[in-house]
Amino acid sequence: xxxxxxxxxxxxxxxxxxxRNFSLELGPGALGLLGPNGAGKSTLMRILATIAxxxxxxxxxxxxxxAERPDELRSVLGYLPQDFGVYPNLNAEEFLEYLAAxxxxxxxxxxxxxxxxxxxxxxxxxxxxxxGGFSGGMRQRVGIAQALLNDPKLLIVDEPTAGLDPxxxxxxxxxxxxxxxxxxxxxxxxxxxxxxxxATSIAIVSRGRLVTHAAPEALLAQMEGNVWEWxxxxxxxxxARQRFLISTVTRRSDGVHARVVSxxxxxxxxxxxxxxxxxxxxxxxxxERRGGQA
Amino acid sequence: MNPRxxxxxxxxxxxxxxxxxxxxxxxxxxxxxAFEVNRGNIVVNLGQYRGVYNSxxxxxxxxxxxxxxxxxxxxxxxxxxxxxxxxxxxxxILAGTPIGRTSYLAGKALSNLAVVAVIAGILLAAAFAMQLxxxxxAGIDAWQLVAPFLLLTLPALAFLSALAVLxxxxxxxxxxxxxxxxFFLWVAFLGAGIQTHAGWLDLLGVGFIEGSVxxxxxxxxxxxxxxxxxxxxHSEKTFETFxxxxxxxxxxxxxxxxFWFVAAMALILVAAAFFDRFDPSRGVFRRLAAGFRxxxxxxxxxxxxxxxxxxxxxxxxxxxxxxxxxxxxxxEAARAWPGAIVAAELRLMLKGRSKWWLLVxxxxxIGSFAAPAGEARGRMLAFAWxxxxxxxxxxxxxxxxxxxxxxxFSSPRALERQLPAVWLAGVAVALGTGAGAGVRAxxxxxxxxLGGWVAGAAFIPALALALGVxxxxxxLFEGLYTALWYVGPAQPTPALDFMxxxxxxxxxxxASYLLATIVLLAVAAAGRRRQIRx
Numbered sequence: 006x007x008x009x010x011x012x013x014x015x016x017x018x019x020x021x022x023x024x025r026n027f028s029l030e031l032g033p034g035a036l037g038l039l040g041p042n043g044a045g046k047s048t049l050m051r052i053l054a055t056i057a058x059x060x061x062x063x064x065x066x067x068x069x070x071x072a073e074r075p076d077e078l079r080s081v082l083g084y085l086p087q088d089f090g091v092y093p094n095l096n097a098e099e100f101l102e103y104l105a106a107x108x109x110x111x112x113x114x115x116x117x118x119x120x121x122x123x124x125x126x127x128x129x130x131x132x133x134x135x136x137g138g139f140s141g142g143m144r145q146r147v148g149i150a151q152a153l154l155n156d157p158k159l160l161i162v163d164e165p166t167a168g169l170d171p172x173x174x175x176x177x178x179x180x181x182x183x184x185x186x187x188x189x190x191x192x193x194x195x196x197x198x199x200x201x202x203x204a205t206s207i208a209i210v211s212r213g214r215l216v217t218h219a220a221p222e223a224l225l226a227q228m229e230g231n232v233w234e235w236x237x238x239x240x241x242x243x244x245a246r247q248r249f250l251i252s253t254v255t256r257r258s259d260g261v262h263a264r265v266v267s268x269x270x271x272x273x274x275x276x277x278x279x280x281x282x283x284x285x286x287x288x289x290x291x292x293e294r295r296g297g298q299a
Numbered sequence: 300m301n302p303r304x305x306x307x308x309x310x311x312x313x314x315x316x317x318x319x320x321x322x323x324x325x326x327x328x329x330x331x332x333a334f335e336v337n338r339g340n341i342v343v344n345l346g347q348y349r350g351v352y353n354s355x356x357x358x359x360x361x362x363x364x365x366x367x368x369x370x371x372x373x374x375x376x377x378x379x380x381x382x383x384x385x386x387x388x389x390x391x392i393l394a395g396t397p398i399g400r401t402s403y404l405a406g407k408a409l410s411n412l413a414v415v416a417v418i419a420g421i422l423l424a425a426a427f428a429m430q431l432x433x434x435x436x437a438g439i440d441a442w443q444l445v446a447p448f449l450l451l452t453l454p455a456l457a458f459l460s461a462l463a464v465l466x467x468x469x470x471x472x473x474x475x476x477x478x479x480x481x482f483f484l485w486v487a488f489l490g491a492g493i494q495t496h497a498g499w500l501d502l503l504g505v506g507f508i509e510g511s512v513x514x515x516x517x518x519x520x521x522x523x524x525x526x527x528x529x530x531x532x533h534s535e536k537t538f539e540t541f542x543x544x545x546x547x548x549x550x551x552x553x554x555x556x557x558f559w560f561v562a563a564m565a566l567i568l569v570a571a572a573f574f575d576r577f578d579p580s581r582g583v584f585r586r587l588a589a590g591f592r593x594x595x596x597x598x599x600x601x602x603x604x605x606x607x608x609x610x611x612x613x614x615x616x617x618x619x620x621x622x623x624x625x626x627x628x629x630x631e632a633a634r635a636w637p638g639a640i641v642a643a644e645l646r647l648m649l650k651g652r653s654k655w656w657l658l659v660x661x662x663x664x665i666g667s668f669a670a671p672a673g674e675a676r677g678r679m680l681a682f683a684w685x686x687x688x689x690x691x692x693x694x695x696x697x698x699x700x701x702x703x704x705x706x707x708f709s710s711p712r713a714l715e716r717q718l719p720a721v722w723l724a725g726v727a728v729a730l731g732t733g734a735g736a737g738v739r740a741x742x743x744x745x746x747x748x749l750g751g752w753v754a755g756a757a758f759i760p761a762l763a764l765a766l767g768v769x770x771x772x773x774x775l776f777e778g779l780y781t782a783l784w785y786v787g788p789a790q791p792t793p794a795l796d797f798m799x800x801x802x803x804x805x806x807x808x809x810a811s812y813l814l815a816t817i818v819l820l821a822v823a824a825a826g827r828r829r830q831i832r833x
Binding site for chain 2: 051054055056057058072075076079080082084086088089090091092093094095099102103104105106107108109110112113114115118121122125126151153156157180183
């Protein structure tokens with residue numbers, strides 16, 4: 006099972022490049038896509054989900070170009086888009102039955118699967134309620150269920166935990182972690198803690214380019230010795246923000262505790278602390294921006 | 300009502316619309332209409348006479364063309380301004396601002412007016428260009444060119460703009476039913492204005508135009524008092540010409556036309572009363588009901604209900620954050636029966652229809668079977684196939700309207716399986732609702748009418764699918780189908796009878812509509828292919 010993204014670029018309206026020469030090779034496991042707004046994550050997801058064509062480059066699923074033979078991938082694809090709708094007059098069960106028919110799943114198997122999925126996403130009690138009356142979080146759970154209808158080998162989920170309450174988020178994280186063992190899961194999100202919990206590898210994207218692709222441990226190892234806790238006075242904070250990349254700030258009685266991402270100690274008294282994935286992400290994006298401006 | 304707020308609502312909405320590709324299509328249609336006027340396929344004539352193409356005649360001809368076309372087609376172009384805010388979510392933002400209902404809707408009506416005024420402006424420019432091109436009269440009189448647009452077209456467009464806003468605000472008229480109702484209202488309104496010549500009914504000003512033009516033609520040799528506005532090729536190869544010097548605008552006429560602006564403002568006030576401010580619970584009927592309940596509660600008739608956890612989502616309380624598990628799906632599960640997707644599409648189409656809808660459909664079905672005479676049976680079939688128009692009009696647009704496209708288009712063989720399934724489900728609706736006429740034709744061995752019936756069942760959903768896929772909106776099919784239905788099977792006009800409702804039907808007609816079905820399906824498939832891989 007292999008997904009190869011080879012030099013993929015995407016241009017909109019002949020003007021804006023949403024992706025530039027993006028290459029990546031993936032096997033079973035969960036890939037967390039991290040990047041700022043407009044970085045090209047959703048564009049990449051749409052290309053991988055076969056509903057957008059790359060302007061340049063190719064995507065191969067087990068060696069087959071998905072632009073030429075999209076159905077090779079579609080039959081094993083589960084896709085949860087960032088923005089999707091539902092048919093308001095159908096209930097959750099009917100909507101899933103409809104999509105199961107569209108995906109070509111045999112009726113008996115579809116019924117059993119839907120039963121299991123409704124339980125999984127905790128919608129068994131609401132299965133007969135029209136979707137038009139669902140909250141955002143409930144609709145998102147229907148979206149998660151439809152993505153899993155055909156037992157996908159490639160699962161693409163764009164901002165999957167948006168609108169979910171903390172308990173549902175934990176449940177979904179567990180589910181994705183379990184699923185990623187035997188399939189490829191690609192997860193795009195702004196929530197670093199989601200990636201931390203689920204991803205076996207992380208790709209950081211900025212301005213349409215792949216900045217880095219590594220295991221979370223490797224990213225953290227790269228950041229060792231580059232994150233500092235520095236206590237400064239309130240009046241010094243604006244100047245410190247100008248000079249350094251500060252990820253968090255905590256005010257205490259002895260001053261402002263700033264978490265600084267920097268190759269060298271930002272000042273006297275700064276203590277080296279253990280890096281987090283958020284530090285690694287901010288560092289990578291800032292470095293890419295500096296490189297782009299240079 | 301703050302004029303600055305009004306201006307900005309109208310301005311933003313106007314820019315949003317004219318910067319869409321669909322507006323270019325509208326402009327292209329307008330230019331085509333102007334071209335047809337120049338070719339002589341849209342004319343005002345008095346028997347064998349027409350006016351010399353001077354500023355007065357061209358101003359009148361193009362303004363009448365603009366008023367006629369914009370009031371019928373333009374309604375479907377502009378009736379989406381509030382809906383867009385609802386669909387995009389901008390309405391939610393606006394609802395949280397201090398803007399009043401009337402201000403908001405007046406701004407939207409102004410934007411509607413601006414859009415249709417641009418279309419009319421193009422036809423005004425065409426009148427000017429035609430005078431230069433035709434050179435039948437040298438002197439250009441700007442007032443004679445512009446006045447009919449200002450005094451005849453603009454008031455009608457203002458009324459239409461407000462009416463479109465009203466239709467968007469009144470529950471029941473907002474959707475497809477309103478689109479179909481408008482067409483019949485428009486036909487009735489047009490007819491009443493022409494028949495009665497009453498200024499307050501004559502939105503298009505046809506009575507005033509007819510009176511003015513006929514007066515100048517009284518002395519022409521052989522003139523028999525006729526007046527017609529024709530669209531399409533006409534029998535007269537060449538017309539004799541006479542000089543018409545334009546309208547005599549009296550204060551009374553100007554006041555009559557100004558009436559339509561006042562009527563437009565009244566419509567906005569009515570629309571404001573119905574407008575739910577993007578909260579369905581605040582529609583006029585619910586507000587009235589709430590007011591009634593409030594009074595009843597104050598009178599002590601209503602007990603306060605205990606607080607409940609109604610807002611809690613089902614299952615949320617019992618949710619365990621335990622590890623989730625999913626059973627693998629067997630490989631055989633992917634081999635679904637091909638008819639399953641047709642059944643799923645059919646169920647989706649029929650979902651939400653009330654029992655009353657089904658009862659009326661059943662009544663029409665029985666009527667089309669039981670009607671003794673062929674003519675009556677044809678008429679029943681025509682109505683039986685007007686009834687499901689809102690089911691067909693959703694075909695091809697559902698994925699865009701409900702944003703389910705990414706889910707469906709990423710499914711295997713979406714083009715080869717789902718699109719034909721939608722069409723077949725539409726055909727099933729046609730066969731089901733029109734079964735009475737089909738069975739009678741088969742029993743009688745009337746193969747021509749049976750062919751017409753089959754062609755109709757195939758053609759209608761194909762037309763709906765092609766228009767839906769390419770336009771992304773159900774309005775185009777609703778407007779066009781209703782018009783086609785009216786001029787074709789409802790009259791009935793055999794050449795335009797796509798369902799075999801006419802008593803005298805040639806076998807060529809069903810064959811040509813079956814051919815059209817194939818073309819429309821190819822067009823729909825091309826559109827869907829484009830949607831799937833953008």
